[in-house]
Amino acid sequence: MRRFLCLISLFSLLLTGCSKNDQENISRLSLIQKRNQLICGVSGKIPGFSFLNSDGKYEGFDVDICKAFAAAIIGNTKNIQYRPLTATERFLAIKTGDIDLLSRNTTFTLSRDSLGGNGLTFAPIVFHDGQGLLVKKDSGINILKDLANKSICVGSGTTTEQNLNDTFETLSLPYTPIKYQDLNQVIAGYLQGRCSAMTSDRSQLAAARSSFKNPANHLILDVVLSKEPLAPASSGSEQQLADAMRWVVFALISAEEKGITQSNIENKVELAKNNPKLKPLRRFLGIDGGLGEKIGLSNDFVINVIKATGNYGEIYDRNLGKDSRVSIPRGLNKIYSKGGLHISPPFN
């Protein structure tokens, strides 16, 4: 009998022990730095954003953003672990701490950003997108009304699904959504003719179309169903990591504005070091001001980031520019001084 009593008290000790998390006091940012590895959630299936290249390595716009974070937080881009995630898995992966951050064409919305919703915190928007519809040119569909009573292929677990519904409900147009879990299945369903149209972010439609046999036979309708500001995200309870991510993205944008590129960064550093009058540049590059320390990074984090990935414009051109496989006009994604939407607060 006594043995059992002992067992029970042992058990209860064990379990009360469980409810206290030993790692709680160490912030996620320090944890990443301590293990010297960044675990980054990506999609892995969208050409131009994140996909496996012929060498079996991830590349794309979202992947380069991951690299920028890694360069800033751990000082190199070698120790990054990429986790391909589906649309449904992505938020749970952050919640459970499986990944450090998400760079997976995720739309910035109120419910995802709030504690009452998905409990995330978003970094600044890295890509301004809009939802569009892809149809076959010979289908005679040119405006939304032509899609009445037709089937539309859509990925489940995305904001796309909700926007599609909102748009058609507002117009009182009946339609049938055919929902697949995976973008590749959405494409297959559309190409096989199960749906008259497929819907997704316009950048993804362009990326998908570029891999079709006859891209010219498919048309992205002019109508934009919603704005889709895509941003990296991390856990809402990790203020330090969120701050670091926020300023890494701003650093990329600022660097483009200041004309600092991967190739001229060394010269700019020399210039700033020898020229005490260039106060803003010195602060930006971490020579004065100690800004990096304030967000838990090294003071020269901007130099590491630009050396690793280049500025925002360089990342864009490399993955989505004219000469890349997936060509998407920069449009809204220019920096503000050139008529786009990207702007960075001052590094002061």
Next chain:
Amino acid sequence: MRLNRKFFLQIFFILILLILGWAILNNLIINLSRTGIGFNFYWLSKPAGFSLAEQPLRYSPSDTYAWALFIGWINSLKVIFSSLVFATFIGILIGFARLNKNSLIGLISAGYITVIRQTPLLLQLMFWYFVGFLNLRNNTFLNFKHLINFSIQGIDLFGIKFSSEFSALLFGLSIFSSAFIAEVIRGGILSVPFGQWEAFRSLGLSERKGFIKIIIPQALPAFIPGLTSQYLNLAKNSTLAIAVGYSDIYAINDTIINQTGRAIECFIILLSSFLILNLLITNIMGIINKLIIRSRK
């Protein structure tokens, strides 16, 4: 004294289980509220805001999440029970064919079982859907006075429409499970001692009559446990519906998790739905088993 001790042992065991369960749940709730998510089911009564392709009952996007989940559940049950019937039917046929003395029939059914059992279900479902049903074109030779109509949108049987997604899932699940059921049937029949065959033959019963009257009744109790586990598998496998775009309860859960971020609550609902369904199947099969045993007394 001896009885007393046993009694206390059991009480303690139950206590430990309860404490364990409580501690795990408590841990979860504490951790959830720490991350600011909380644990509740109030969101179930909020409007869902998404539409569905398969609607066995009236549903609109302004209905609640709870109703959307219920529709998904009906969709799941629809495909589970219809493929259960088809799979049993095909399985029995193939199982008998496998035992046929005609070596060609035996060989064909053995080949069928081998191919179906040795390939993954997900692959088969994708095959039936993307290669099979999505390649159906409106063709006149399958059109019989517009009573039966095959098209990429699905099958139209006497005015009742089945979507391609439903048909592909039904087809895939039935065929996959039928291969396993066929083996259960074969095993059950082979479990009857060969002497029974010789016995009815020596009584002058015809092969067919002897098989139905003597062999099958003795093989029935051996069918039940195997069939039960195949039915349970079939019910669980139906969650692969999402691969072919069918809105079953899992697919709808997927959408809801994305919209509300209530992953844990959604999975609890999902798990308990399947637990209840499978307990139901197990119990019904248990009752059938008892009836068979009683009828033999």
